[in-house]
Amino acid sequence: MIASVVGTNTKKTSRRAVYELLRKRVLTMELPPGAALSENELAAALGVSRTPVRESLILLAEEGLVQVFPQVGSFVSRVDPVKVADAQFLREAVELAALDDLPPVLDPSLVRDLETNLERQRQPGIDLEEFFALDEAFHQGLLRLSGHANAWATVVAAKGHLDRARRLGLYDASSPSAFVLQHTEIFDAATRGDAQLARTAMRTHLRAVFDDVERIRARSPELFSSNSTSVPTRRSIAVWE
Amino acid sequence: MIASVVGTNTKKTSRRAVYELLRKRVLTMELPPGAALSENELAAALGVSRTPVRESLILLAEEGLVQVFPQVGSFVSRVDPVKVADAQFLREAVELAALDDLPPVLDPSLVRDLETNLERQRQPGIDLEEFFALDEAFHQGLLRLSGHANAWATVVAAKGHLDRARRLGLYDASSPSAFVLQHTEIFDAATRGDAQLARTAMRTHLRAVFDDVERIRARSPELFSSNSTSVPTRRSIAVWE
DNA sequence: CGGGCAGAACTAGTATACAAGTCGCTGTCG
DNA sequence: CGACAGCGACTTGTATACTAGTTCTGCCCG
Numbered sequence: 001m002i003a004s005v006v007g008t009n010t011k012k013t014s015r016r017a018v019y020e021l022l023r024k025r026v027l028t029m030e031l032p033p034g035a036a037l038s039e040n041e042l043a044a045a046l047g048v049s050r051t052p053v054r055e056s057l058i059l060l061a062e063e064g065l066v067q068v069f070p071q072v073g074s075f076v077s078r079v080d081p082v083k084v085a086d087a088q089f090l091r092e093a094v095e096l097a098a099l100d101d102l103p104p105v106l107d108p109s110l111v112r113d114l115e116t117n118l119e120r121q122r123q124p125g126i127d128l129e130e131f132f133a134l135d136e137a138f139h140q141g142l143l144r145l146s147g148h149a150n151a152w153a154t155v156v157a158a159k160g161h162l163d164r165a166r167r168l169g170l171y172d173a174s175s176p177s178a179f180v181l182q183h184t185e186i187f188d189a190a191t192r193g194d195a196q197l198a199r200t201a202m203r204t205h206l207r208a209v210f211d212d213v214e215r216i217r218a219r220s221p222e223l224f225s226s227n228s229t230s231v232p233t234r235r236s237i238a239v240w241e
Numbered sequence: 242m243i244a245s246v247v248g249t250n251t252k253k254t255s256r257r258a259v260y261e262l263l264r265k266r267v268l269t270m271e272l273p274p275g276a277a278l279s280e281n282e283l284a285a286a287l288g289v290s291r292t293p294v295r296e297s298l299i300l301l302a303e304e305g306l307v308q309v310f311p312q313v314g315s316f317v318s319r320v321d322p323v324k325v326a327d328a329q330f331l332r333e334a335v336e337l338a339a340l341d342d343l344p345p346v347l348d349p350s351l352v353r354d355l356e357t358n359l360e361r362q363r364q365p366g367i368d369l370e371e372f373f374a375l376d377e378a379f380h381q382g383l384l385r386l387s388g389h390a391n392a393w394a395t396v397v398a399a400k401g402h403l404d405r406a407r408r409l410g411l412y413d414a415s416s417p418s419a420f421v422l423q424h425t426e427i428f429d430a431a432t433r434g435d436a437q438l439a440r441t442a443m444r445t446h447l448r449a450v451f452d453d454v455e456r457i458r459a460r461s462p463e464l465f466s467s468n469s470t471s472v473p474t475r476r477s478i479a480v481w482e
Numbered sequence: 483c484g485g486g487c488a489g490a491a492c493t494a495g496t497a498t499a500c501a502a503g504t505c506g507c508t509g510t511c512g
Numbered sequence: 513c514g515a516c517a518g519c520g521a522c523t524t525g526t527a528t529a530c531t532a533g534t535t536c537t538g539c540c541c542g
Contacts, residue, residue, distance in 0.1 A: 013311070013525065039494070049527040054494080058296055059303060070254070071493050071533040086391040093338030093392075094331060150327040151334075154399040254495065280524070290497040295524080311524055312503040 015052035018042075022056055026065045026076055027163050028129070033078040033223045037066060065160045078225035079164050081213050087162035091155050092206045094148075095139065099198045101146040102190060114141045114187055121180045131176045132167060138183055142190065162209065168223070169212025179205070256293035259283075263297055267306045267317055268404050269370070274319040274464045278307065306401045319466040320405050322454050328403035332396050333447045335389075336380065340439045342387040343431060355382045355428055362421045372417045373408065379424055383431065403450065409464070410453025420446070 022042075025031040043053045057074050060066040064083060068074045117138050121131060140152045170176060182205040189198035217224050263283075266272040284294045298315050301307040305324060309315045358379050362372060381393045411417060423446040430439035458465050 015525080038492085040492085043527095050494095051526055051528090055296060055299055057494095058300070062300060062303070068494075069534095070495070072535085073493055082391070086389070086395075089338065089342075089389050090335060090392050090395055093334040096338065097330065097334035148327070148330050150323070151331050154327075154331055154395070158395040256495080279522085281522090284497095291524095292496055292498090298524095309524075310504095312522095313505085314523055 013052070014048050015055050018046055018048060018052045019056035019059055021046070022060060023063075023065065026060065027160065027167065029164065029167065031076050033076050033164075033225075035076045037074040037076060039074065063157060063160050077161075079168075079213075079223055080161055080225045081165075081217070083161040084165045084209065084213055087159040088206060088209060090158055091162065092203065094151050094155055095142065095202055095206065096199055098143045098146045098148050098151070099190060099195060099202060101148065102193075102195065103146065104193075106145055106191060110141065110144055111191060114138065114145075117141060118180070118184060118187060121176070121183060126176065128170055128174075128176065131179075132170065135176075135179065135183075142186070145190065165213050165216075166209050168216045168220075169209060172212065172216055179208075182208075254293070255289050256296050259287055259289060259293045260297035260300055262287070263301060264304075264306065267301065268401065268408065270405065270408065272317050274317050274405075276317045278315040278317065280315065304398060304401045318402075320409075320454075320464055321402055321466045322406075322458070324402040325406045325450065325454055328400040329447060329450060331399055332403065333444065335392050335396055336383065336443055336447065337440055339384045339387045339389050339392070340431060340436060340443060342389065343434075343436065344387065345434075347386055347432060351382060351385055352432060355379065355386075358382060359421070359425060359428060362417070362424060367417065369411055369415075369417065372420075373411065376417075376420065376424075383427070386431065406454050406457075407450050409457045409461075410450060413453065413457055420449075423449075 022031070022037075031037070037057060039050045039053050039057065043050045046053065057066055057068060061068045061074075064080075065077055066074055067077045117134055120126075121134050121138070136156075140149060143149050143152050170179075182201060185201045186198055186205060189195075189201055213224075263272070263278075272278070278298065280291045280294050280298065284291045287294065298307055298309060302309045302315075305321075306318055307315055308318045358375055361367075362375050362379070377397075381390060384390050384393050411420075423442060426442045427439055427446060430436075430442055454465075
């Protein structure tokens with residue numbers, strides 16, 4: 001039972017399985033900011049040795065989602081507003097550049113995919129996690145219109161902090177309807193060929209996260225990193241607080 | 242003697258030392274595209290165990306600089322023109338967005354740093370590696386002007402393929418004078434407040450790499466990945482070819 | 483009862499051992 | 513002479529052992 005946590009019949013290496021599992025749990029806040037991640041403990045819980053766990057933590061540390069303190073411990077990093085802003089800038093730059101680079105006539109099948117995606121977003125009472133996945137696919141689809149879908153992978157790898165902030169904002173709003181309207185506006189402008197309006201709408205849409213950060217930080221400051229150079233505390237204190 | 246290759250008195254972990262060494266050697270083509278990287282061999286040569294070598298290769302693989310084929314081998318990836326274009330798009334998007342976001346009045350000390358940098362670039366007979374470092378610092382400095390220096394780290398991590406292509410172009414041109422002129426033009430326009438000209442000049446500057454790729458690929462196709470899905474060959478064939 | 487020091491218990495970093503798979507070479511058989 | 517089977521030398525993936533360091537804990541002493 002224990003050994004099956006990472007997936008029994010996957011062809012992929014266990015490192016990849018562990019990595020994807022941990023990344024998902026961090027991004028969904030199932031592993032909250034500040035949580036201690038013991039290599040030994042994770043290895044035992046997932047039924048693998050330290051090696052794949054450790055390699056996964058190294059990759060997550062490279063993304064900024066985890067902080068490793070040698071001889072002390074590894075911890076889920078707190079959401080850093082500075083990194084949120086950095087990732088937002090990068091993302092906005094890429095998505096706006098893609099809008100600028102739209103071809104005169106769009107690929108009809110890609111446009112249809114986006115329409116289908118938007119329809120799904122409009123489902124009443126949609127699960128927030130499902131909406132989040134559709135949101136990601138929508139933006140990736142927009143990049144695809146201009147032939148720059150590959151850039152999305154880099155953006156994804158860099159926007160871990162941003163995603164956690166967005167998710168907090170989404171849970172807080174409890175309804176994604178405002179985002180759906182913005183998505184529709186961007187899509188309509190892009191397909192109509194109104195690059196200027198598409199740009200403006202995209203900017204507004206992507207910058208909404210800044211409001212979320214401020215609002216949620218006031219209520220739940222423990223999720224965010226403070227200015228003080230905080231030194232990690234040992235497990236017995238940090239683990240379930 | 243052998244054990245000192247990774248650095249004797251560094252405080253950093255040996256993983257970091259190995260990673261930085263390998264990354265540098267790949268980017269400078271000292272380890273040419275297609276070269277086989279045996280974990281055991283590297284470990285022996287660097288005087289460390291497989292562990293830090295392996296973890297470094299995983300990180301390099303994540304950047305796309307190395308390809309790992311389980312049970313077959315690890316190889317320096319060939320320069321992929323598609324990935325060069327992807328990285329170029331990302332980089333251009335970020336640098337142009339930064340130029341759009343320049344404050345009305347620039348930080349004088351940052352401007353001075355850029356001027357000093359440009360002067361150094363103009364040294365006659367400058368070493369190409371030194372120029373490359375100055376080039377990197379120049380572009381990072383431009384980002385700093387708009388307060389988005391942190392985005393540079395992400396760009397750097399994503400532009401491994403691009404950097405190798407740029408380096409090939411630089412070695413091919415044998416003189417960086419054309420680049421220096423472009424840098425000067427961008428800098429002058431930015432400090433003069435002419436955002437439009439700065440954008441145009443930056444675009445031209447950053448897109449020069451496409452010409453390099455075409456020209457060098459015609460002469461040295463073995464450095465680039467071909468369209469065919471090439472399967473790696475074993476060491477005994479690939480190693481010193 | 484309080485303070486300080488020693489050691490237990492934990493951490494990650496590194497080294498080594500083992501497992502599982504790929505592929506080239508060679509010897510043998512058709 | 514050619515095809516093929518099997519052995520062996522390699523590869524990376526995973527597990528385990530050991531090292532060096534940090535921190536909490538609890539005993540001992542004042």
